[in-house]
Amino acid sequence: MRELKYAILGLVSRGPVSGYDITKHFNDSLSKFWEANHSQIYPELKRLVDEGMVEYKVTIQGEKLEKKLYTITPLGHEELMDWLFTDEPLGPIPKDTFRLRLYFCENLSQAEVNTVINGQYTRRLKRLKSLEMTLESVGGIPEIHSPVLGDRLLVKGGILRERAYIEWLHECAEVFGVALY
Amino acid sequence: MRELKYAILGLVSRGPVSGYDITKHFNDSLSKFWEANHSQIYPELKRLVDEGMVEYKVTIQGEKLEKKLYTITPLGHEELMDWLFTDEPLGPIPKDTFRLRLYFCENLSQAEVNTVINGQYTRRLKRLKSLEMTLESVGGIPEIHSPVLGDRLLVKGGILRERAYIEWLHECAEVFGVALY
DNA sequence: TTCTTCATGTAAACGGTTACATGATTCG
DNA sequence: CGAATCATGTAACCGTTTACATGAAGAA
Numbered sequence: 001m002r003e004l005k006y007a008i009l010g011l012v013s014r015g016p017v018s019g020y021d022i023t024k025h026f027n028d029s030l031s032k033f034w035e036a037n038h039s040q041i042y043p044e045l046k047r048l049v050d051e052g053m054v055e056y057k058v059t060i061q062g063e064k065l066e067k068k069l070y071t072i073t074p075l076g077h078e079e080l081m082d083w084l085f086t087d088e089p090l091g092p093i094p095k096d097t098f099r100l101r102l103y104f105c106e107n108l109s110q111a112e113v114n115t116v117i118n119g120q121y122t123r124r125l126k127r128l129k130s131l132e133m134t135l136e137s138v139g140g141i142p143e144i145h146s147p148v149l150g151d152r153l154l155v156k157g158g159i160l161r162e163r164a165y166i167e168w169l170h171e172c173a174e175v176f177g178v179a180l181y
Numbered sequence: 182m183r184e185l186k187y188a189i190l191g192l193v194s195r196g197p198v199s200g201y202d203i204t205k206h207f208n209d210s211l212s213k214f215w216e217a218n219h220s221q222i223y224p225e226l227k228r229l230v231d232e233g234m235v236e237y238k239v240t241i242q243g244e245k246l247e248k249k250l251y252t253i254t255p256l257g258h259e260e261l262m263d264w265l266f267t268d269e270p271l272g273p274i275p276k277d278t279f280r281l282r283l284y285f286c287e288n289l290s291q292a293e294v295n296t297v298i299n300g301q302y303t304r305r306l307k308r309l310k311s312l313e314m315t316l317e318s319v320g321g322i323p324e325i326h327s328p329v330l331g332d333r334l335l336v337k338g339g340i341l342r343e344r345a346y347i348e349w350l351h352e353c354a355e356v357f358g359v360a361l362y
Numbered sequence: 363t364t365c366t367t368c369a370t371g372t373a374a375a376c377g378g379t380t381a382c383a384t385g386a387t388t389c390g
Numbered sequence: 391c392g393a394a395t396c397a398t399g400t401a402a403c404c405g406t407t408t409a410c411a412t413g414a415a416g417a418a
Contacts, residue, residue, distance in 0.1 A: 003278055005376080010285035020397050034281060035273050040378060042399060063385045069399065075265065084282055085293055087300035090308060092216050094275035097184055099338065100215055101265055103331040104191035113267055119268035127271060141356060150284040153356065157349045164345030166340045175322060175334065185405080201369050221406065223371060246414045248369065 001032050005053075007034050009072060009080040012054050013146060016019065016069040019045050030134050031154035045070060053079055116179040121180050123170050128162040131155055185225050186234075190216050193235050194313060195328060200226050211315050212335035226251060228355040234260055262270040295359040302350050302361050309343040312336055352361060 018159050020044075023038040045068075048054045053076030056068040098120050105113055121152070135155045142148040173180050192203050202220040203226075205221070213355045226249075229235045234257030237249040278302050286294055323329040352360050 001280065001376085005356070006182065006285075007281055010281070013285070013288065019399090024396095031274075033274055034276060037379065038398075039380080039400080046399095047404075048184065061396075062241060062387055065397065080285070081288060084286060084289055085297065087297065088278060088284075091278060092340070093212075093214055094277075095184070095215060096275075097269060097272060099335065100188055100191070101267075103214070103335060104261070106193070106246050106326045106328060107194065108264060110263055111227065116266065116268065123271050131321075144357065145287045147287060150287070150354065153349075153353055154284060156352055158274070160345040160349045160352075161342070164341040165338075168334075168341045171337055172334055173268075173343075175330065176325065178311065182404085200371090205368095218371080219370075219408065220408080227371095242368075243415055246369065301383075 004034075004036055004040060005048065006080065006083045007036070007042070008048065009046055009053060009076055009083075012070050013077060013080055014071045015152060016071050018067050018069055020067075029140070029157055031158060032149055033154050048076065052076070110176065110178060113119075113176045117169060117173055117176065117178060118180060120155065121166065121173075124166050124169065128159065128166065131158045185215075185217055185221060186229065187218070187264045189222070189229065189236060190257055190264075194250050194258060194261055195267055197252050198340065199229065199248050199250055211319070211332055212339060214335055214339075220361065229257065233257070267340045268337075291359065294357045298350060298354055298357065298359060299361060302347065302354075304345050305343055309340065309347065312339045312343060316340065 008022060009024070011017055011025060017025075018040050018106050019038060023036065023041050026034050045054065045056075049056065052073055054070045054072055056070045059067050059069055061067050101116065105116065108116065135152070137176070138148065138152050138155060142152060170180065182322065188201060188207070192198060192206060194198050198206075200219060200222050204222050207213070207215050207217050218233045226235065226237075228278065233254055235251045235253055240248050240250055242248050246286065276319065282297065286307065289297065316333070319336060323333060
Protein backbone atom coordinates (compact mmCIF):
# COMPACT_ATOMS: atom_id res chain seq x y z
CA MET A 1 0.00 0.00 0.00
CA ARG A 2 0.87 3.70 -0.30
CA GLU A 3 2.59 3.01 -3.57
CA LEU A 4 2.70 6.66 -4.58
CA LYS A 5 5.06 7.09 -1.65
CA TYR A 6 7.58 4.75 -3.26
CA ALA A 7 7.07 6.20 -6.72
CA ILE A 8 8.00 9.59 -5.26
CA LEU A 9 10.89 8.24 -3.18
CA GLY A 10 12.27 6.56 -6.30
CA LEU A 11 12.20 9.75 -8.33
CA VAL A 12 13.55 11.93 -5.53
CA SER A 13 16.40 9.44 -5.03
CA ARG A 14 17.61 10.27 -8.53
CA GLY A 15 18.30 13.88 -7.66
CA PRO A 16 16.68 17.13 -6.52
CA VAL A 17 13.18 17.55 -7.95
CA SER A 18 10.16 19.73 -7.27
CA GLY A 19 6.57 18.52 -6.88
CA TYR A 20 5.95 20.01 -10.28
CA ASP A 21 8.80 17.97 -11.79
CA ILE A 22 7.43 14.78 -10.25
CA THR A 23 3.96 15.45 -11.59
CA LYS A 24 5.33 16.12 -15.06
CA HIS A 25 7.50 13.04 -15.04
CA PHE A 26 4.65 10.67 -14.25
CA ASN A 27 2.14 12.26 -16.59
CA ASP A 28 4.17 13.43 -19.56
CA SER A 29 7.17 11.14 -19.81
CA LEU A 30 7.32 8.62 -22.62
CA SER A 31 5.75 5.80 -20.69
CA LYS A 32 2.85 7.08 -18.60
CA PHE A 33 3.00 4.12 -16.28
CA TRP A 34 2.13 5.84 -13.00
CA GLU A 35 -0.18 8.78 -13.56
CA ALA A 36 -0.90 11.05 -10.60
CA ASN A 37 -2.24 14.56 -10.24
CA HIS A 38 -0.40 17.33 -8.49
CA SER A 39 -3.24 17.39 -5.96
CA GLN A 40 -2.05 13.97 -4.87
CA ILE A 41 1.69 14.64 -5.14
CA TYR A 42 1.89 17.76 -2.98
CA PRO A 43 0.17 16.30 0.10
CA GLU A 44 2.20 13.10 -0.18
CA LEU A 45 5.43 15.13 -0.33
CA LYS A 46 4.36 17.00 2.78
CA ARG A 47 3.69 13.71 4.51
CA LEU A 48 7.10 12.34 3.50
CA VAL A 49 8.72 15.44 4.97
CA ASP A 50 6.81 14.86 8.23
CA GLU A 51 8.05 11.28 8.23
CA GLY A 52 11.62 12.42 7.66
CA MET A 53 12.01 10.56 4.39
CA VAL A 54 12.59 13.58 2.17
CA GLU A 55 13.63 17.19 2.81
CA TYR A 56 13.57 20.31 0.71
CA LYS A 57 15.13 23.69 0.26
CA VAL A 58 13.38 26.59 -1.33
CA THR A 59 14.96 28.11 -4.42
CA ILE A 60 13.89 31.20 -6.30
CA GLN A 61 13.06 31.00 -9.96
CA GLY A 62 13.53 34.41 -11.61
CA GLU A 63 12.41 37.31 -9.39
CA LYS A 64 10.27 35.70 -6.69
CA LEU A 65 8.74 32.41 -7.85
CA GLU A 66 9.34 29.86 -5.13
CA LYS A 67 10.29 26.30 -5.95
CA LYS A 68 10.85 23.50 -3.45
CA LEU A 69 13.63 21.14 -4.40
CA TYR A 70 13.26 17.80 -2.65
CA THR A 71 16.07 15.40 -1.81
CA ILE A 72 15.93 11.99 -0.15
CA THR A 73 17.15 11.44 3.42
CA PRO A 74 19.08 8.36 4.63
CA LEU A 75 15.85 7.14 6.28
CA GLY A 76 13.95 7.61 3.02
CA HIS A 77 16.62 5.78 1.08
CA GLU A 78 16.53 2.86 3.50
CA GLU A 79 12.75 2.69 3.18
CA LEU A 80 13.04 2.73 -0.63
CA MET A 81 15.63 -0.05 -0.62
CA ASP A 82 13.47 -2.23 1.63
CA TRP A 83 10.52 -1.78 -0.67
CA LEU A 84 12.56 -2.45 -3.82
CA PHE A 85 13.66 -5.80 -2.45
CA THR A 86 10.17 -6.86 -1.38
CA ASP A 87 8.66 -9.94 -3.01
CA GLU A 88 4.91 -9.32 -3.01
CA PRO A 89 2.09 -11.61 -4.17
CA LEU A 90 0.46 -10.65 -7.48
CA GLY A 91 -2.19 -8.00 -7.06
CA PRO A 92 -5.75 -8.30 -8.36
CA ILE A 93 -6.30 -8.44 -12.11
CA PRO A 94 -6.64 -4.82 -13.27
CA LYS A 95 -10.15 -3.77 -14.20
CA ASP A 96 -10.64 -3.33 -17.92
CA THR A 97 -13.87 -1.74 -19.09
CA PHE A 98 -13.69 -3.13 -22.59
CA ARG A 99 -13.22 -6.65 -21.24
CA LEU A 100 -16.25 -6.21 -19.02
CA ARG A 101 -18.27 -4.98 -21.97
CA LEU A 102 -17.25 -7.91 -24.14
CA TYR A 103 -18.14 -10.31 -21.34
CA PHE A 104 -21.76 -9.19 -21.56
CA CYS A 105 -22.01 -8.69 -25.29
CA GLU A 106 -24.30 -11.69 -25.72
CA ASN A 107 -26.99 -8.97 -25.82
CA LEU A 108 -25.54 -7.29 -28.93
CA SER A 109 -26.09 -8.17 -32.57
CA GLN A 110 -23.17 -9.33 -34.68
CA ALA A 111 -23.03 -5.95 -36.42
CA GLU A 112 -22.83 -4.18 -33.07
CA VAL A 113 -20.14 -6.55 -31.78
CA ASN A 114 -18.25 -5.77 -34.97
CA THR A 115 -18.33 -2.04 -34.23
CA VAL A 116 -17.34 -2.48 -30.59
CA ILE A 117 -14.41 -4.82 -31.29
CA ASN A 118 -13.11 -2.72 -34.16
CA GLY A 119 -13.30 0.44 -32.08
CA GLN A 120 -11.04 -1.15 -29.51
CA TYR A 121 -8.78 -2.62 -32.20
CA THR A 122 -8.20 0.79 -33.75
CA ARG A 123 -7.27 2.38 -30.42
CA ARG A 124 -4.96 -0.46 -29.39
CA LEU A 125 -3.18 -0.44 -32.77
CA LYS A 126 -2.65 3.28 -32.44
CA ARG A 127 -1.19 2.93 -28.96
CA LEU A 128 1.07 0.09 -30.14
CA LYS A 129 2.40 2.14 -33.04
CA SER A 130 3.02 5.08 -30.75
CA LEU A 131 4.99 2.85 -28.36
CA GLU A 132 7.01 1.38 -31.22
CA MET A 133 7.96 4.86 -32.35
CA THR A 134 8.95 5.75 -28.79
CA LEU A 135 11.19 2.69 -28.63
CA GLU A 136 12.98 3.74 -31.77
CA SER A 137 13.56 7.20 -30.35
CA VAL A 138 15.10 5.66 -27.22
CA GLY A 139 17.61 3.79 -29.38
CA GLY A 140 19.81 0.85 -28.41
CA ILE A 141 20.09 -0.78 -25.01
CA PRO A 142 21.50 1.75 -22.53
CA GLU A 143 23.96 0.94 -19.78
CA ILE A 144 22.86 -0.70 -16.56
CA HIS A 145 22.35 1.86 -13.77
CA SER A 146 21.31 4.44 -16.34
CA PRO A 147 17.77 5.70 -15.66
CA VAL A 148 17.06 5.42 -19.39
CA LEU A 149 17.23 1.65 -18.98
CA GLY A 150 14.01 1.72 -16.93
CA ASP A 151 12.33 3.81 -19.61
CA ARG A 152 13.33 1.34 -22.30
CA LEU A 153 12.12 -1.67 -20.33
CA LEU A 154 8.80 0.04 -19.69
CA VAL A 155 8.26 0.82 -23.36
CA LYS A 156 9.22 -2.75 -24.27
CA GLY A 157 6.73 -4.06 -21.72
CA GLY A 158 4.04 -1.78 -23.09
CA ILE A 159 4.64 -3.04 -26.61
CA LEU A 160 4.38 -6.68 -25.53
CA ARG A 161 1.23 -5.89 -23.57
CA GLU A 162 -0.45 -4.15 -26.48
CA ARG A 163 0.56 -6.92 -28.90
CA ALA A 164 -0.98 -9.51 -26.61
CA TYR A 165 -4.16 -7.44 -26.35
CA ILE A 166 -4.37 -7.15 -30.13
CA GLU A 167 -3.79 -10.88 -30.49
CA TRP A 168 -6.69 -11.41 -28.08
CA LEU A 169 -8.89 -9.09 -30.13
CA HIS A 170 -8.12 -11.22 -33.19
CA GLU A 171 -9.29 -14.30 -31.30
CA CYS A 172 -12.44 -12.53 -30.16
CA ALA A 173 -13.18 -11.37 -33.70
CA GLU A 174 -12.79 -14.91 -34.97
CA VAL A 175 -15.13 -16.35 -32.35
CA PHE A 176 -17.81 -13.76 -33.09
CA GLY A 177 -17.28 -14.15 -36.82
CA VAL A 178 -16.41 -10.52 -37.47
CA ALA A 179 -13.51 -9.01 -39.41
CA LEU A 180 -10.89 -6.55 -38.15
CA TYR A 181 -10.01 -3.69 -40.43
CA MET B 182 -17.68 5.91 -14.60
CA ARG B 183 -19.74 3.86 -12.14
CA GLU B 184 -18.60 0.72 -13.86
CA LEU B 185 -19.71 -1.55 -11.03
CA LYS B 186 -23.23 -0.47 -11.98
CA TYR B 187 -22.84 -2.04 -15.41
CA ALA B 188 -21.09 -5.12 -14.08
CA ILE B 189 -24.12 -5.67 -11.85
CA LEU B 190 -26.66 -4.84 -14.56
CA GLY B 191 -24.95 -7.35 -16.85
CA LEU B 192 -25.12 -10.14 -14.33
CA VAL B 193 -28.69 -9.36 -13.27
CA SER B 194 -29.72 -9.32 -16.95
CA ARG B 195 -28.81 -13.02 -17.14
CA GLY B 196 -31.44 -14.01 -14.62
CA PRO B 197 -32.55 -13.59 -10.99
CA VAL B 198 -29.57 -13.27 -8.63
CA SER B 199 -28.97 -12.15 -5.07
CA GLY B 200 -26.31 -9.73 -3.88
CA TYR B 201 -24.52 -12.71 -2.46
CA ASP B 202 -24.58 -14.47 -5.84
CA ILE B 203 -23.14 -11.39 -7.55
CA THR B 204 -20.35 -11.11 -5.00
CA LYS B 205 -19.48 -14.77 -5.40
CA HIS B 206 -19.53 -14.60 -9.17
CA PHE B 207 -17.06 -11.74 -9.37
CA ASN B 208 -14.72 -13.03 -6.68
CA ASP B 209 -14.82 -16.83 -7.03
CA SER B 210 -15.65 -17.59 -10.66
CA LEU B 211 -12.93 -18.90 -12.94
CA SER B 212 -11.79 -15.54 -14.17
CA LYS B 213 -11.67 -13.02 -11.33
CA PHE B 214 -11.77 -10.10 -13.70
CA TRP B 215 -13.94 -7.71 -11.71
CA GLU B 216 -13.43 -8.23 -8.00
CA ALA B 217 -15.75 -6.38 -5.64
CA ASN B 218 -16.66 -6.80 -1.99
CA HIS B 219 -20.19 -7.32 -0.77
CA SER B 220 -19.86 -3.99 1.06
CA GLN B 221 -19.76 -2.37 -2.36
CA ILE B 222 -22.34 -4.58 -4.04
CA TYR B 223 -25.20 -4.13 -1.56
CA PRO B 224 -25.24 -0.31 -1.59
CA GLU B 225 -24.94 -0.27 -5.39
CA LEU B 226 -27.91 -2.65 -5.68
CA LYS B 227 -29.94 -0.36 -3.41
CA ARG B 228 -29.02 2.58 -5.60
CA LEU B 229 -30.02 0.70 -8.76
CA VAL B 230 -33.39 -0.07 -7.17
CA ASP B 231 -33.84 3.65 -6.38
CA GLU B 232 -33.03 4.46 -9.99
CA GLY B 233 -35.56 1.91 -11.23
CA MET B 234 -33.00 -0.20 -13.07
CA VAL B 235 -33.44 -3.38 -11.07
CA GLU B 236 -36.13 -4.72 -8.78
CA TYR B 237 -36.26 -7.57 -6.30
CA LYS B 238 -38.56 -9.94 -4.54
CA VAL B 239 -37.77 -11.52 -1.20
CA THR B 240 -37.66 -15.30 -1.05
CA ILE B 241 -37.24 -17.50 2.00
CA GLN B 242 -34.37 -19.96 2.15
CA GLY B 243 -35.26 -22.80 4.57
CA GLU B 244 -37.17 -21.59 7.64
CA LYS B 245 -36.65 -17.85 7.76
CA LEU B 246 -33.43 -16.81 5.96
CA GLU B 247 -34.33 -13.94 3.66
CA LYS B 248 -32.83 -13.65 0.22
CA LYS B 249 -33.44 -10.85 -2.26
CA LEU B 250 -33.63 -12.00 -5.87
CA TYR B 251 -32.92 -9.16 -8.26
CA THR B 252 -34.15 -8.87 -11.82
CA ILE B 253 -33.51 -6.19 -14.42
CA THR B 254 -36.20 -3.69 -15.46
CA PRO B 255 -36.79 -2.44 -19.02
CA LEU B 256 -35.10 0.84 -18.02
CA GLY B 257 -32.10 -1.05 -16.66
CA HIS B 258 -31.88 -3.15 -19.78
CA GLU B 259 -31.93 -0.07 -21.97
CA GLU B 260 -29.16 1.50 -19.89
CA LEU B 261 -27.09 -1.70 -20.17
CA MET B 262 -27.53 -1.84 -23.94
CA ASP B 263 -26.47 1.80 -24.33
CA TRP B 264 -23.34 1.15 -22.31
CA LEU B 265 -22.50 -2.05 -24.18
CA PHE B 266 -22.50 -0.19 -27.47
CA THR B 267 -20.34 2.67 -26.20
CA ASP B 268 -16.97 3.25 -27.85
CA GLU B 269 -14.77 4.74 -25.13
CA PRO B 270 -11.18 5.98 -25.33
CA LEU B 271 -8.57 3.74 -23.72
CA GLY B 272 -8.27 4.30 -19.99
CA PRO B 273 -5.00 5.00 -18.19
CA ILE B 274 -2.34 2.28 -18.13
CA PRO B 275 -3.08 0.13 -15.08
CA LYS B 276 -0.70 0.58 -12.19
CA ASP B 277 1.63 -2.35 -11.69
CA THR B 278 3.72 -2.40 -8.52
CA PHE B 279 6.32 -4.77 -9.89
CA ARG B 280 6.83 -2.58 -12.93
CA LEU B 281 7.32 0.44 -10.68
CA ARG B 282 9.83 -1.48 -8.60
CA LEU B 283 11.80 -2.58 -11.65
CA TYR B 284 11.84 0.98 -12.92
CA PHE B 285 13.84 2.04 -9.86
CA CYS B 286 15.99 -1.04 -9.45
CA GLU B 287 19.15 0.82 -10.50
CA ASN B 288 19.70 0.93 -6.73
CA LEU B 289 19.80 -2.87 -6.36
CA SER B 290 22.74 -5.20 -6.88
CA GLN B 291 22.61 -7.78 -9.64
CA ALA B 292 22.00 -10.54 -7.09
CA GLU B 293 19.06 -8.62 -5.66
CA VAL B 294 17.61 -7.92 -9.11
CA ASN B 295 17.91 -11.64 -9.76
CA THR B 296 15.80 -12.43 -6.68
CA VAL B 297 13.19 -9.80 -7.49
CA ILE B 298 12.74 -10.80 -11.13
CA ASN B 299 12.63 -14.50 -10.35
CA GLY B 300 10.05 -13.95 -7.62
CA GLN B 301 7.77 -12.32 -10.13
CA TYR B 302 8.55 -14.93 -12.77
CA THR B 303 7.53 -17.76 -10.45
CA ARG B 304 4.22 -16.13 -9.60
CA ARG B 305 3.40 -15.27 -13.19
CA LEU B 306 4.22 -18.80 -14.38
CA LYS B 307 1.96 -20.19 -11.68
CA ARG B 308 -0.90 -17.94 -12.71
CA LEU B 309 -0.38 -18.85 -16.36
CA LYS B 310 -0.51 -22.56 -15.63
CA SER B 311 -3.63 -22.12 -13.55
CA LEU B 312 -5.31 -20.25 -16.41
CA GLU B 313 -4.27 -22.92 -18.91
CA MET B 314 -5.84 -25.59 -16.72
CA THR B 315 -9.00 -23.52 -16.45
CA LEU B 316 -9.16 -23.23 -20.23
CA GLU B 317 -8.96 -27.00 -20.58
CA SER B 318 -11.79 -27.44 -18.09
CA VAL B 319 -13.96 -25.06 -20.13
CA GLY B 320 -13.46 -27.22 -23.21
CA GLY B 321 -14.13 -26.33 -26.84
CA ILE B 322 -15.58 -23.12 -28.16
CA PRO B 323 -19.15 -22.72 -26.89
CA GLU B 324 -22.04 -21.35 -28.90
CA ILE B 325 -22.46 -17.62 -29.42
CA HIS B 326 -24.99 -16.13 -26.97
CA SER B 327 -23.92 -18.68 -24.37
CA PRO B 328 -22.60 -17.00 -21.22
CA VAL B 329 -19.78 -19.57 -21.19
CA LEU B 330 -18.39 -17.87 -24.29
CA GLY B 331 -17.53 -14.79 -22.22
CA ASP B 332 -15.79 -16.98 -19.66
CA ARG B 333 -13.71 -18.64 -22.34
CA LEU B 334 -12.70 -15.37 -23.95
CA LEU B 335 -11.67 -13.97 -20.58
CA VAL B 336 -9.52 -16.97 -19.79
CA LYS B 337 -7.95 -16.79 -23.25
CA GLY B 338 -7.23 -13.09 -22.74
CA GLY B 339 -5.68 -13.83 -19.37
CA ILE B 340 -3.40 -16.46 -20.87
CA LEU B 341 -2.19 -14.09 -23.58
CA ARG B 342 -1.66 -11.36 -21.00
CA GLU B 343 0.39 -13.60 -18.72
CA ARG B 344 2.43 -14.95 -21.63
CA ALA B 345 3.28 -11.41 -22.72
CA TYR B 346 4.26 -10.54 -19.16
CA ILE B 347 6.52 -13.58 -18.96
CA GLU B 348 8.08 -12.71 -22.30
CA TRP B 349 8.79 -9.25 -20.90
CA LEU B 350 10.39 -10.78 -17.81
CA HIS B 351 12.69 -12.77 -20.10
CA GLU B 352 13.75 -9.53 -21.79
CA CYS B 353 14.34 -7.85 -18.44
CA ALA B 354 16.38 -10.80 -17.22
CA GLU B 355 18.52 -10.64 -20.33
CA VAL B 356 19.16 -6.92 -19.99
CA PHE B 357 20.17 -7.27 -16.35
CA GLY B 358 22.21 -10.36 -17.10
CA VAL B 359 20.35 -12.67 -14.75
CA ALA B 360 18.89 -16.13 -15.36
CA LEU B 361 15.28 -17.26 -14.90
CA TYR B 362 14.74 -20.60 -13.25
C1' DT C 363 -22.04 -29.13 18.28
C1' DT C 364 -18.98 -26.78 15.75
C1' DC C 365 -17.37 -25.07 11.45
C1' DT C 366 -18.32 -23.47 6.96
C1' DT C 367 -21.24 -21.33 3.93
C1' DC C 368 -25.30 -18.53 3.00
C1' DA C 369 -27.14 -14.01 3.47
C1' DT C 370 -27.43 -8.89 4.34
C1' DG C 371 -26.21 -4.84 5.88
C1' DT C 372 -23.26 -0.32 7.92
C1' DA C 373 -19.10 2.61 9.11
C1' DA C 374 -14.50 4.25 8.93
C1' DA C 375 -10.52 4.94 6.38
C1' DC C 376 -7.95 5.35 2.22
C1' DG C 377 -6.54 6.51 -2.46
C1' DG C 378 -7.58 8.95 -6.51
C1' DT C 379 -10.07 12.46 -9.47
C1' DT C 380 -12.05 16.82 -10.31
C1' DA C 381 -12.57 21.33 -9.16
C1' DC C 382 -11.29 25.49 -6.79
C1' DA C 383 -7.71 28.99 -6.02
C1' DT C 384 -3.59 31.87 -6.73
C1' DG C 385 0.31 33.92 -8.78
C1' DA C 386 5.00 34.19 -11.48
C1' DT C 387 7.56 33.45 -15.73
C1' DT C 388 8.45 32.80 -20.44
C1' DC C 389 7.60 32.85 -25.27
C1' DG C 390 5.48 34.48 -29.42
C1' DC D 391 -0.17 41.80 -24.42
C1' DG D 392 -1.89 37.43 -24.15
C1' DA D 393 -1.28 32.54 -23.93
C1' DA D 394 1.19 28.68 -22.32
C1' DT D 395 3.89 26.95 -18.85
C1' DC D 396 5.91 26.99 -14.23
C1' DA D 397 4.78 26.46 -9.47
C1' DT D 398 2.06 25.35 -5.19
C1' DG D 399 -1.56 24.47 -2.59
C1' DT D 400 -6.77 23.07 -0.69
C1' DA D 401 -11.56 21.03 -0.80
C1' DA D 402 -15.22 18.14 -2.29
C1' DC D 403 -16.43 14.03 -4.13
C1' DC D 404 -16.23 9.19 -5.49
C1' DG D 405 -14.95 4.37 -5.55
C1' DT D 406 -12.70 0.76 -3.00
C1' DT D 407 -10.99 -1.74 1.03
C1' DT D 408 -11.18 -3.15 5.67
C1' DA D 409 -13.57 -3.70 9.65
C1' DC D 410 -17.70 -4.02 12.35
C1' DA D 411 -22.09 -6.43 13.02
C1' DT D 412 -25.69 -10.01 12.87
C1' DG D 413 -27.90 -14.26 12.14
C1' DA D 414 -29.69 -18.65 9.55
C1' DA D 415 -28.68 -23.06 7.15
C1' DG D 416 -26.06 -27.04 6.06
C1' DA D 417 -22.36 -30.31 6.63
C1' DA D 418 -19.03 -32.91 9.37
